Amino acid sequence: MKRRFNTYAFQNSMRNFKAVCRQLVVPICIFQGIRTLIFPTILDVFLFIILIALAFSLHFEWI
Structure with missing residues (x-):
């Protein structure tokens, strides 16, 4: 017997x-912002920018 794929289960998860x-x-953004102020490396700055962009995209439901 073939099992059907439930699309609603995927959307709920x-x-x-x-x-x-x-x-x-x-x-995590707050922690990374404090870390960026204390130890300003280029990796910390890029990670902070990526986290801020992710926070805005989740808030405004762009994803």
Whole structure:
């Protein structure tokens, strides 16, 4: 018997994953911002920019 793929299960798990990312990205951004102020390396700056872009995209639901 062939098993069918449930598309709603995938969407629900994706919603849960995005909700967890929304909750975690802001504290990580704050930590990375403080780290960037204390130890300003180019890697920290790029990581901070990427995290800020991710936070905005999750907030405005661009992803």
